[in-house]
Amino acid sequence: MIEERALLLLVKAGSEKAYYTLYKMWVSRLYRFVYQYLKSEDATDDIVQETFCRIWTNREKLDPDSSFKAYLFTIAYHFLIKELRRQLNNASMEEYVEYNENARISEEDAEKDIDFDQFCKALQRAKANLSPRQREIFELNKEYNLSVAEIAEHLSIKEQVVRNQLSIALKIIRTELQQYSFILLLFLYKF
Incomplete structure (x- = not known):
C-alpha cells in the first residue's frame, strides 16, 4: 500500500x-x-x-x-x-435538559451526581501524571486559552512540538477522567 x-x-x-x-x-x-x-x-x-x-x-x-x-x-x-x-441552542435540547433536571428527584440519583469540585480535584490528580512540559502546554491551551501558535512563540518551540505534547496530554487526561466525560468535554472544548 x-x-x-x-x-x-x-x-x-x-x-x-x-x-x-x-x-x-x-x-x-x-x-x-x-x-x-x-x-x-x-x-x-x-x-x-x-x-x-x-x-x-x-x-x-x-x-x-x-x-x-x-x-x-x-x-x-x-x-x-x-x-x-x-x-x-435547539429548543428540543433545552426541553431535554429541563426534563432531565426535573427527573433527577430521588435521593439515590442525587448521590450519583458528579460534583464539579470532585472533577476539579480529579483534574489536578490527572495533571500530576503529565510531564512538566505537557502540563504547561495543557494549561496554557485549555486554561489560559492560548492557541498552539501562541504557546509555541511563548515557549520558543515549534508548533508541531506543541501539538504533539498537547495530544499526549489530552490522551492522559481523558483516560484519567473517563468517569467525568461530560464535564471534561465541556472543559476541553469550551463553547
Missing part, C-alpha cells in the same frame, strides 16, 4: 484516486470519533462528509510532512463543536 506522505503529495497535486484512497484509510476512524460525541448517524455522516470536503477543497494547503491525522481530526473537531453548539 502506498505510504501516507506520497498520498498527500498526490492529493495536493489534485489526484482524486489518491484522495479516495486517503478517504478509505481514515473514514471509519473519523466516523467513530465523531459518533462517540453525537450519537447520531445522520449528524456524524454530515460532519465526516464536510471534513473530507474541506480536505479536498483545501488540498493545496496539505503539508505532507505534518500529521495528517491531527489535521483531519482538527477539522472534524471544529465541525463537531459547531454541531454541539447548534444542538445546545
Whole structure:
C-alpha cells in the first residue's frame, strides 16, 4: 500500500484516486470519533462528509510532512463543536435538559451526581501524571486559552512540538477522567 506522505503529495497535486484512497484509510476512524460525541448517524455522516470536503477543497494547503491525522481530526473537531453548539441552542435540547433536571428527584440519583469540585480535584490528580512540559502546554491551551501558535512563540518551540505534547496530554487526561466525560468535554472544548 502506498505510504501516507506520497498520498498527500498526490492529493495536493489534485489526484482524486489518491484522495479516495486517503478517504478509505481514515473514514471509519473519523466516523467513530465523531459518533462517540453525537450519537447520531445522520449528524456524524454530515460532519465526516464536510471534513473530507474541506480536505479536498483545501488540498493545496496539505503539508505532507505534518500529521495528517491531527489535521483531519482538527477539522472534524471544529465541525463537531459547531454541531454541539447548534444542538445546545435547539429548543428540543433545552426541553431535554429541563426534563432531565426535573427527573433527577430521588435521593439515590442525587448521590450519583458528579460534583464539579470532585472533577476539579480529579483534574489536578490527572495533571500530576503529565510531564512538566505537557502540563504547561495543557494549561496554557485549555486554561489560559492560548492557541498552539501562541504557546509555541511563548515557549520558543515549534508548533508541531506543541501539538504533539498537547495530544499526549489530552490522551492522559481523558483516560484519567473517563468517569467525568461530560464535564471534561465541556472543559476541553469550551463553547
